Amino acid sequence: MQLQNAARKEESGYASSVVKEFLAHVRDGLRKPQKQLSPKYFYDEKGSGYFDKICQLEEYYPYKSELKLMPIVARDISRILTDRYSVVEFGAGSLTKVRPLLDWLRKIDQFVPIDISGEHLRSACEELSGDYPGVNITPIEADFSHEVDLSGVNAKRLGFFPGSTIGNFTPAQAKSFLGSAGKTLGPDSYFIIGVDTKKSPTFLHHAYNDAQGITAKFNLNMLHRINNDLKCDIPVHYFEHYAHYNALKGCVEMHLVSTKNFECNIAGESIHFSAGESIHTENSYKYHPEEFTALAEKAGWSTQKIWMAERDMFSIFLLKY
Numbered sequence: 001m002q003l004q005n006a007a008r009k010e011e012s013g014y015a016s017s018v019v020k021e022f023l024a025h026v027r028d029g030l031r032k033p034q035k036q037l038s039p040k041y042f043y044d045e046k047g048s049g050y051f052d053k054i055c056q057l058e059e060y061y062p063y064k065s066e067l068k069l070m071p072i073v074a075r076d077i078s079r080i081l082t083d084r085y086s087v088v089e090f091g092a093g094s095l096t097k098v099r100p101l102l103d104w105l106r107k108i109d110q111f112v113p114i115d116i117s118g119e120h121l122r123s124a125c126e127e128l129s130g131d132y133p134g135v136n137i138t139p140i141e142a143d144f145s146h147e148v149d150l151s152g153v154n155a156k157r158l159g160f161f162p163g164s165t166i167g168n169f170t171p172a173q174a175k176s177f178l179g180s181a182g183k184t185l186g187p188d189s190y191f192i193i194g195v196d197t198k199k200s201p202t203f204l205h206h207a208y209n210d211a212q213g214i215t216a217k218f219n220l221n222m223l224h225r226i227n228n229d230l231k232c233d234i235p236v237h238y239f240e241h242y243a244h245y246n247a248l249k250g251c252v253e254m255h256l257v258s259t260k261n262f263e264c265n266i267a268g269e270s271i272h273f274s275a276g277e278s279i280h281t282e283n284s285y286k287y288h289p290e291e292f293t294a295l296a297e298k299a300g301w302s303t304q305k306i307w308m309a310e311r312d313m314f315s316i317f318l319l320k321y
Contacts, residue, residue, distance in 0.1 A: 023230050023267055030271045030279070037222055039168045039282040040116055040143065043093075044225050048120040050218035052094055059210045061203075062164045065314035066194050070097055070162070073192065073307050073316050074104035080304070080318070081190060086110040086153045088185060089160040090144040095124040097162040101192075102132050109155050110136045114144045145169075147180045157185040164196035164314075167251065167285040171295060174285070178299035182321040191301065191319040197312055198286040201245040208243035208252050208284070216241035219256055219281055226266075234264045242278065254282040289315055 022041065029036045042051070055063035084107040089098055092113030102108060111132075115121040118141035125139045142148050150157070159181055166174055181191065208215055223236045243254045255278040263272050287295070292315070293303045301319035308315050 019229060026226055026230065026232075027266055027269060030266060034280055035273075035277065036280040040145065041222055041225060042218060042281075043115070043117040043120070044221075044229070045117060045119050047218060047221045047225065048093065048117050050214060050221060053214050054210070054218060057210045057212065057214060059206045061207055061313055062194075062196055065309040066162060066316065067097060069307055069309045069314065069316055070100040071104075073318075074100035076305065076307070077101070077192070077318060078104040078106070081105070081158065083107065084109055084155045085158040085190075086112060086155045087158050087160055088112045088114065088150065088153065089162075090114055090181065091116075091161065091163070091165050092121060092124070092139075093163075094120075095128050098160060099128075099131075101160065102135065105158075108135055110138060110153060112138045112140060112150065112153055114140045114142050114148055116141070116143050145177055145180070148184050150184060150186075157189040159185045159189060159191035159193075161191065162194040162316075164194055164284060164286075166193060167196050167287075168283060169285070170283060171285065175295055175299045178296055178301060182300050185321060187321060189321045190304070191317075191321065193317050193319065195289075195292050195315045195317060196284065196286050197308075197315055198250055198288055199313065201247060204245045204252055204286075205243070208254065209241075213241075215243070219243075219254060222281060223256065230267060232264065232266050234266075235260075235262060238262060238273075239279075249283075249285070250287070251283045251285040253280065254284070255280050287315075292317065 025038055054060050087101060087108055092115040095113060113121060113125065121139050121141060125137050129137055140148060169177055185191065219241045220236055220239060223234050223239060226232050227234055238258055238260045239256045240259060242257045243252055245252050257278045258273040258275060261275050263270050289306050296303060296319055301321055304318040304320050306315055306317055
């Protein structure tokens with residue numbers, strides 16, 4: 001396997017622009033009446049490591065449900081798509097779930113994983129590269145929520161967006177992302193996307209409040225990252241992890257709740273927190289199949305096939321643009 005780096009940017013300049021964007025988002029988010037931070041900032045190297053641990057938890061059903069379903073999906077797709085394809089994975093992470101696709105789809109010329117956590121991505125690519133000779137792996141360090149330049153990607157494009165990451169977007173944001181992904185992948189492209197399903201609120205509560213507290217560490221790590229990367233002084237020990245299912249919205253909301261009144265410094269600006277005030281760090285929207293089908297259609301995608309995990313715990317869609 002040939003491993004290439006498609007993100008040949010000037011490292012210092014690229015890093016500087018990323019830090020500036022991160023700072024701008026943090027300052028804007030913490031100025032709002034309901035303070036908020038984007039979940040994409042969970043994923044520095046340490047945060048990505050915590051997420052890998054979450055995926056192994058007994059309570060966290062999406063990972064296991066989807067992983068069990070993926071070989072069936074890959075086998076079926078190998079019969080549906082017979083041309084040569086380049087697979088483009090959005091928010092690639094540890095590259096575990098793409099393996100069944102690489103096993104079953106023999107006509108894959110190129111694999112392009114996109115992730116915001118560059119160091120974690122490159123490490124995962126090195127591990128993957130020895131197992132699939134003949135496939136050109138081209139990692140791209142980028143924010144996949146925006147349109148990504150794939151001018152160097154060959155053949156027809158098959159998008160891959162596993163997990164339940166689409167649920168981190170509000171329905172309006174999800175529609176926007178699906179539209180952007182369509183432009184990134186191009187006409188007549190296909191898209192495999194994992195979508196979590198609506199289920200018991202009690203079951204969901206345990207999935208996002210695990211007994212070992214790994215999800216809490218994952219959530220709190222965002223504040224550590226702000227302190228480390230932006231040289232801020234947020235007292236992380238004043239915050240607690242809080243997650244609950246909002247049945248009216250159909251989503252799990254994750255927050256960091258302040259336990260004290262205090263002020264902190266964000267790049268020279270004083271930000272006040274009151275006891276009981278929260279930072280909203282993540283949504284995880286759940287969809288019935290017909291709800292997501294309608295949403296994808298509004299963004300220009302048609303649903304070709306839906307696979308459901310056991311007890312309808314998770315769904316995987318094949319879309320066409």
